[in-house]
Every structure is written in C-alpha cells, then in structure tokens.
Amino acid sequence: MVTLVRISEFVAQAPGSILSRLVEAVRTAFAGDPKLRRRVAFSIALIALSAKMAKADGIVTQDEVSAFHDIFSVPREEMRNVSRLYNLAKQDVAGFEAYARQMSGLCGSGKADCPMLEDILDGLFHIAKADGVLHEREAAFLARVAEIFSISEVRFAQIRARHVADASNPYVVLGVGPDTSFDEIKRRYRQLVAESHPDRLIARGVPEEFLAIANTRVAALNAAYEQIEKSRSLHERV
Template sequence: MFKLIGALLGFYFWGFFGAFIGYLLGSFIDRYQAYGMGGVNPLSQSQRQSVFLETVFISMGKLAKADGHISQDEIDHVEQFIQKLGMSAEHRQQAIALFKQGADANFDIKPNLNKFIAICGNTNDLKQMLLVYLIVMALSDGHIHSDEEIMLKDIARYFGYDEAAFKRMLDMVLNQSHFAGGQTSSATSLDDAYKALGVSKESSDPEIKRAYRKLMSQYHPDKLMGQGVPEDMIAVATEQAKEIQIAYNLITKSRKKTGT
C-alpha cells in the first residue's frame, strides 16, 4: 500500500524520478510492517535464522532432559524434526550437537535465551514460534511432564508472557495437535476445535473468523521467513497451519448445520 502512495506523492512533487524514489521508500515501509527488520536487512535476517535454529535445538535438548531423562519418543521426535527440515548430514550433526549441549545437566540456557531476545526478541512471532516448537516437543511422548511445563513456563516468562497467556498458548497448541493428520472423528473434536483457535462456543462468527485469520497470519510462510524463521523450518509451521485450518473448517461446518 505504501509503495503506491509513495509513487503517487513522488510523481506529484518531483515527476518520474520522484515516483521511483517514492516507490522504493514505500516498498521499504511495506516490508518492514509485514516482516520486521529481517525483511529489509538481509544481514539481520541471516543472523536471526542462525540464532533461531541454535536456540530451537539447544532448548529442545534442555526440555527433553527437564524430567531427568530423555525418552525414545523425544529422540524420535527430534530425528523426525530434522528430517522435515531436510538438513544435510553436516547440519544434522550440528543440530544433534546443539541438542546434546542443551541436554547437559550443567548447561545454563539463559545466555542463549538472552542472545535470542537480543537478536529476535523484537518480533513476537519468532518468540511464539519457538514456544510452539517446544510445546510440540514436550507433547511428543503423549503428555507434558510437570518439570517440562515448569521449564516452558519459565521460558515463556522470559519472553514476556504472563502465566495466563502461556496457559492459553499451551491449551491451543495441545488441542491443535489433536488434528494432526486430519483427525476429526473423536467425540470431543468440536470442543477441541474451539480450544485450538482460542475461542469458545459462545464466540460469534466474526470473533471466530478473526481468531482464525490471526493464527493463519502468524504461520504465513512469507511472513515467517521475512522475520527470520529459516526456510527449512517453514514446513513445520505449515503443519500447524493445517491443523488450525481443519479445526476452523470443523467449526464452520458445525455452525452451518445448526444455524448458529
């Protein structure tokens, strides 16, 4: 939008050359509003991608060891996560090394979280995506251990989420996971769908649509890549978006049937 306004104003005051400059400035503003500084500064984006990946795998290692031992389910989840990213053999070894580093009982994760906040902290979507990945990791063995939840809560607090906001995110991701693989046949599917979107049966259609659009915007590939999520990790975010889409479709289909 701003690139068009910039071009028109530039042309009005300075002619064709002004239109060109106005278009460039407007494009800069559009990209900044959509993607943050990573979208307009390639060096910043590259740094964010590196820090984001590093923090993901170190945090996964710390989380996996939070309950005192690393389960086979958690190991399998990390392996599947790496496979989804399509990592080369070299990058796979780096990811595993970071995971093991985080899993060391004597390892202090706070410096890494401080680094993440310094590089990525001004973009809320990156903080949320990291928490989502970690919650999904904690759910890999079928439930979240109390020690895992404490650690997740601590990280969320470090990122500026109060307890209520964290609980809401945890509940949403937990219920979104119920739609992995397109599952919608359980007796509680409709209730799960409302929780997956962070709404209730009492919410109006416009409220539900706004919640759905907000979530889908947060998982939009171009937006995430522009903010610093590595391209390989977009596939993981896309799976979350599919679960949200299935939940939303279930709600709208149910409301059409009942006329509510």
C-alpha cells in the same frame, strides 16, 4: 547449514560460559546480514532449548530425534556441528530458565506474544509430543518457557491445543470464546492463517524445513474453523 558450522566453531573457540558464547555468537555472527542473523538465532534457540528439554525429561526417544530432523534438515557431514551445539547446551551447568531468558531477547525486552518465540515454542512442542505422549516434565518445561517468553496464557493454550489431543478444542485453537460472534471468529481465523504464511515465517528467520510444521499449524486452524462453522450451522437449523 554453513551457519551452524561457523557458530559451532565460534562456540568451541571463544572463552566464557557456554551460554554466554552462544548468545555472543547470535549477536555478532553475520552482523551484516540481519535476515541470516535471525535464521541463526532461531536455529540456536531451538537447538539449545530442545537440549535443555531433553535434559529435563531425562529421555530422548528416536521419535523425538526424528522430530528434530523435521525442523533441521542436516547434511550427514554437518551433523557433528549440530550435535556439538546440542551436547554443549545439554551439558551446560546453566539451567534452562537462563537459556530461555537469553533467547527471549530475540524479540526485544518485554515484547509479549512475539511470533518468533511462538515459532520456537511450536517447534519444542513438535519434538516433545513426537513419542505420542507429552510427559509431565515436558509440559512443565514448556509452560515455564512460555512464561519467560511473555507468551500469554491464551496464546500458550492455542499452541498446546494444536499439539495435544486431550487439550484440543476448536475455540481454544482459534483463541476465541464459545460466545464470540461468527464474524469475529472468521476474522480471527483469517488473521491466524495469515500469520502462518510461509513468507512471514521466512521473514521471521525460521528455517525452510520448519514450514512443514507451519503447514500442520494451518491444518489445525482449518479444522478448528470448519468444526465451529459446522456446529454453528447445525445450531441455526435447530
């Protein structure tokens, strides 16, 4: 967490608005280490947007705090640096849409369905649903962030279906239609599992702690594929 210590110090000392300071910190810190810079960018984006989501919802439950720690394993002595960043973003007068627009630049301007931005949205869903309910304001917040991130409706529906029980549908989880051939479903399933491989996530800059959430993503993909496979097999025997 030394990265967050340095970012926290930069944000506290630099002039300008909180949002501009965060963005500048992401751009300039660790300029000689692209891999570390991506990790910092991911961490800053998720901390800032989770703070804005808490403000939009108006309530932060202990379950949501625990879910946050699923993603960030923070040593006790460094927790104040994470708390500082979280509280600065939460109190900033800039709205969440301004934060989301700035963070969307992590994948370059206009890039649709960016894996790193989908990872951030996945983390936000994990926190939002931790208390057992995805509240209306949280759902609206997440949908708007996805729109700003240029995440397609199909990809957003996939992410939502992995987290929200009443939205779960094996075809939606895999991003295919009920009339899709089984060979195409298998190809799509393997592609999605490959995208969630730990090596790929680490290369995108996600913290190692996030890999536990990636494992639940793969479990959801496996369950969806197995459900479709079983359904197709039964249908063929009828």
